[in-house]
Amino acid sequence: MLFEPWPWYVSGPLIAIIMAILILMGKRLGMSSNLETLCTLGGAGRFLDHFKIDTAAKRWNLVVIAGVVLGGVLGANFLSNSDEVDISAKSIALLQELGFNSAGTSYLPTELFSVEALTEPTVWILLLVAGFLVGFGSRYAGGCTSGHAISGLSNLQLPSLVAVLGFFVGGLIMVHLLFPLIFGA
Template sequence: MEYLYSAWPWYVSGPLIAGAMVLLILMGKKFGMSSNLRTLCSIGGAGRLVEFFRFDWKKDQWNLWVVVGVIAGGFVALQLSPNAPQINEDIVIQLQELGINSTNSSFLPTELFSLDALLTIKGFLILLIAGFLVGFGARYAGGCTSGHAISGLSNLQVPSLIAVVGFFIGGLVMVHLLFPLIF
């Protein structure tokens, strides 16, 4: 079977993202994935326990369709492109030095994301701590990477620029300082 998928070039995908942002701005909406977690918690009744979750979630239910679209889009992309992306050979060597040998053969490194890896004490603690830090960081920053980098920067919001710079600095610290210590 011949696969029809190839990555969309920047001159197609970039204007599509920009067009979506223009529509959202014109409709007075803000885009972000972490806001969906707040909406889902509110739907689940968390507002009875925590003030933060007491809001009219029905006005934000449109954003839940974004989550459905991301999940559906990921599934379709996986079906149309079953070949793992090829990573630069220098990065492959660096990852192999850290014990990650599944590069260029799977979409995610199985040494980190397989069920076997997650069911170890180390894997569970990494998942738990990372999940807490991501959730805390998204709440503390007032949004997630997609919300700040796409929506906030499109609206020329200085706090979003500061958050995006912080995300990049945090990513660099993680990859160059913490990741080698963990693995």
């Protein structure tokens, strides 16, 4: 079981237990808020007032980042029995039609994230624009997908429900309309 993806009926309750513990401790889970904490710890408060905050209460969440990184490294290198990505054959075919020949064989498309791809100016522009939009969007929405979908919905917050609906609608628009326009032949 350790070397296979965990089914929803194992991982779902584990997430619920973690969320219940965090709620009882008065904590909120989210990844994008860690960027603010890291920037503050790195001295960004000397340049922008936004980063002049007390990070003592938020440092616990940095352990979450360490856990995500460590878990990703362990999962990818030691707990995975295959390099294949388990997505549908139809999705692989559609991605390959758009020029992503690594579809189904890697989690990050090598056409965008390999060292060779980073020699292309268009790849840099695309990654910078995408990174800006994700960063701006998560701050504008008051949190990221994990913060709103897991923590916000667990706390029954209406703004989180609105944000999650927006994430889904935005994702559908991206995948079905914008992605073929950006990467189409």
